[in-house]
Amino acid sequence: MALRPAHVIVKALDSSAVGRFWAEALGWSAYSPGVTTYVGPPGGPVWPDPVFLGLDVVPVPEPKTAAKNRVHLDLATTSAAHQAELTERLRSLGATPVDVGQGEVPWTVLADPEGNEFCVLEPREVYRDTGPIAAVVVDCVDPRAMARFWGEATDWTVNEVADDHATLRSGKGVGPYLEFLRVPDVRTVPDRLHLDLLPYPGDDQEAEVARLRTLGATDLDIGQGDAPWTCLTDPEDHEFCVLAPH
Structure with missing residues (x-):
C-alpha cells in the first residue's frame, strides 16, 4: 500500500x-467547480494529473501571519534570461519581493498576493524536466527522518538524503520534487500550504490512515467535521490530508 500526492492545498482569503x-504564474488554467479553485495544466481539468501536482486553492477566513510559511514552492527556469523575465512577469501579476534572511543567493524570493513565499530558481539541470513547479519545499528539523516517513507514506522514491536536505520524486521520474530542508526553527503556526494524498483505486482509506499512524502520523482536528478526508500531521507537525479513493 502507498499513497500518491494528488495536489498542493493553498489556503487563501480570496481563493479565486x-x-x-x-x-498565470505557472502558465496553467484555473478551474472553479465549487468553493475551491483548482489550478492545473491547460486543456481541461485532469485530476489527479499523472505528471504534475496541481494547486487547490481553498478559502479560509484567517489571513496569513507574518511568520514564514514552512512549506513553499520553487519555480523552475531554463536560463538566466528566463529567470529575469519570469520574475518581472510575476511582479506585474502582484508578487512582491520578500526578505526571509536569504542573503546573497542566485534565486529570487517573492510572495504571492496574500504573502505566501515562493522562489524563482536560477536554471538548474536537475529541474529541467519538472514543469513549472520544480519542487514543493518543506522546512524541517530532521530531513533524514522526514524522508523516511514520506518515503514510506507515499509511492514516491527517496532520491537523496543528507543531514541538511532530502529529496523525493515520483518513481516515474516525472513532475516536481518533494524536498526537505533543515532549518533551526520549529513549526509555530498552521501551514498555509500542505499536500493532499490519495489512495489508489481499490485501496482502503482507513487502512492507509492506520498505516500512517504506525509510521508516526498524528490525527488533527481543524474543525473539518464529518468530511470524507482525514486530516493528519507528520512527525514534525506539518499538516496533510488523506482523501477518499478516486
Whole structure:
C-alpha cells in the first residue's frame, strides 16, 4: 500500500484571486467547480494529473501571519534570461519581493498576493524536466527522518538524503520534487500550504490512515467535521490530508 500526492492545498482569503495569480504564474488554467479553485495544466481539468501536482486553492477566513510559511514552492527556469523575465512577469501579476534572511543567493524570493513565499530558481539541470513547479519545499528539523516517513507514506522514491536536505520524486521520474530542508526553527503556526494524498483505486482509506499512524502520523482536528478526508500531521507537525479513493 502507498499513497500518491494528488495536489498542493493553498489556503487563501480570496481563493479565486490567488488561483488566478497562480494559473498565470505557472502558465496553467484555473478551474472553479465549487468553493475551491483548482489550478492545473491547460486543456481541461485532469485530476489527479499523472505528471504534475496541481494547486487547490481553498478559502479560509484567517489571513496569513507574518511568520514564514514552512512549506513553499520553487519555480523552475531554463536560463538566466528566463529567470529575469519570469520574475518581472510575476511582479506585474502582484508578487512582491520578500526578505526571509536569504542573503546573497542566485534565486529570487517573492510572495504571492496574500504573502505566501515562493522562489524563482536560477536554471538548474536537475529541474529541467519538472514543469513549472520544480519542487514543493518543506522546512524541517530532521530531513533524514522526514524522508523516511514520506518515503514510506507515499509511492514516491527517496532520491537523496543528507543531514541538511532530502529529496523525493515520483518513481516515474516525472513532475516536481518533494524536498526537505533543515532549518533551526520549529513549526509555530498552521501551514498555509500542505499536500493532499490519495489512495489508489481499490485501496482502503482507513487502512492507509492506520498505516500512517504506525509510521508516526498524528490525527488533527481543524474543525473539518464529518468530511470524507482525514486530516493528519507528520512527525514534525506539518499538516496533510488523506482523501477518499478516486
